[in-house]
């Protein structure tokens with residue numbers, strides 16, 4: 399080999415190293431400045447919010463860190479309003495490590511969740527989660543996170559079987575609600591209890607029946623994803639049970655897009671944008687088939703997926719892009735909806751689902767008992783667990799620690 403050539407390569411390498419070093423140092427310095435800025439010392443402390451500190455920090459890329467000192471943030475059996483669908487330890491799960499993980503973003507730390515601070519923020523206000531059972535799980539997590547900070551007798555749960563469940567912190571006159579609307583727009587699955595119908599029908603252009611219950615909320619947290627997961631949807635123009643309704647089978651992505659358009663048009667016209675903060679939870683991944691080879695799901699899993707950037711078959715990037723496009727379009731029209739990108743960080747957590755450790759609403763069949771794999775719940779998440787972290791992310795955005 400030519401010596402000069404080698405020499406030039408060496409110089410090139412040196413220059414490259416210097417550049418990388420410089421970039422690295424700059425990044426480091428930036429980080430230090432953030433940490434030392436007294437007005438915004440949030441990382442460890444409790445000082446109130448300001449937006450600049452986290453700008454530029456992507457809260458959604460990072461890693462899970464084992465932390466059994468600070469996590470779980472509450473105890474399963476101590477949460478007054480825990481759901482039997484999510485109480486995995488109560489229903490026999492013994493490996494409880496899924497409760498002990500902290501999400502560590504790459505470039506900064508998440509602010510510490512302060513229940514009292516959030517209740518103060520919600521004084522005389524309403525926070526509503528609107529969506530499906532995953533969103534309901536996140537709402538339960540939120541209630542559990544706040545529960546301990548509210549003395550007994552000063553909290554109330556109202557659930558009369560309608561689509562709206564209301565948790566009230568009386569002293570604060572704060573309401574944390576969940577509204578069942580699994581497709582956001584109207585559908586024949588809108589009954590909060592009896593919604594498992596063989597033929598799903600969606601009124602992709604109608605949302606008012608739902609929206610009038612939450613339009614005036616101060617903070618709105620939406621999701622919709624899993625209920626769309628089929629090749630086609632039956633879309634109805636006209637109303638249910640009316641003789642002149644028109645039904646059409648529509649490609650799922652197209653109908654998803656239509657529904658989100660209906661949703662965003664509603665927001666644009668009806669929501670007070672100076673008052674209401676809006677969020678959209680990106681899709682929650684399932685681990686019904688997490689391996690490349692079929693026949694394995696979250697059943698008996700106790701370890702996380704370590705492959706960086708892992709994306710399972712339960713995740714549809716095309717749908718995520720439709721959500722992004724809808725939100726971008728709203729932004730162009732002056733309305734801010736922040737996406738909380740929980741998809742990737744939850745992908746790693748194949749051990750975080752209830753699996754067989756939850757209340758079974760119907761008695762198990764002999765076939766199920768002999769093969770638990772077929773009834774394991776690999777969709778929802780145990781509490782305390784992954785949705786607590788979703789709420790920590792939401793918290794960061796509610797207080798404007800993070801912004802885009």
Ligand SMILES: *[C@@H]1O[C@H](CO)[C@@H](O)[C@H](O)[C@H]1NC(C)=O
Pocket residue numbers: 441442507
């Ligand atoms: C937070 O504070 C503790 C104790 O003062 C310290 O050990 C830790 O390094 C701090 N963490 C950060 C991210 O500053």
Ligand SMILES: *[C@@H]1O[C@H](CO)[C@@H](O)[C@H](O)[C@H]1NC(C)=O
Pocket residue numbers: 443444512513514515518
């Ligand atoms: C939590 O927030 C409240 C109200 O803002 C504040 O008084 C308290 O010091 C905070 N607690 C911690 C541990 O930061």
Ligand SMILES: *[C@@H]1O[C@H](CO)[C@@H](O)[C@H](O)[C@H]1NC(C)=O
Pocket residue numbers: 456458459460718722739741742
């Ligand atoms: C969500 O976050 C992951 C991890 O940072 C990233 O790879 C992905 O592109 C993000 N998706 C969206 C829609 O922002």
Ligand SMILES: *[C@@H]1O[C@H](CO)[C@@H](O)[C@H](O)[C@H]1NC(C)=O
Pocket residue numbers: 466467
């Ligand atoms: C946390 O985990 C470590 C290592 O597994 C263990 O030694 C320690 O006792 C645990 N601490 C608590 C508080 O459970």
Ligand SMILES: *[C@@H]1O[C@H](CO)[C@@H](O)[C@H](O)[C@H]1NC(C)=O
Pocket residue numbers: 521522571
């Ligand atoms: C909350 O409402 C009560 C009663 O209407 C009022 O007295 C109080 O000033 C309000 N507090 C805030 C922070 O808006």
Ligand SMILES: *[C@@H]1O[C@H](CO)[C@@H](O)[C@H](O)[C@H]1NC(C)=O
Pocket residue numbers: 556558560562564
């Ligand atoms: C349930 O409660 C809501 C208020 O949250 C009320 O509007 C509705 O009429 C009630 N429904 C029934 C069936 O009692």
Ligand SMILES: *[C@@H]1O[C@H](CO)[C@@H](O)[C@H](O)[C@H]1NC(C)=O
Pocket residue numbers: 638639
């Ligand atoms: C449609 O009719 C059925 C049976 O008559 C009834 O149970 C159902 O509630 C009706 N649905 C709507 C949306 O009115």
Ligand SMILES: *[C@@H]1O[C@H](CO)[C@@H](O)[C@H](O)[C@H]1NC(C)=O
Pocket residue numbers: 670671672673
């Ligand atoms: C929107 O909300 C702000 C803040 O609460 C309020 O001052 C304003 O009057 C509201 N605008 C409308 C049109 O209701």
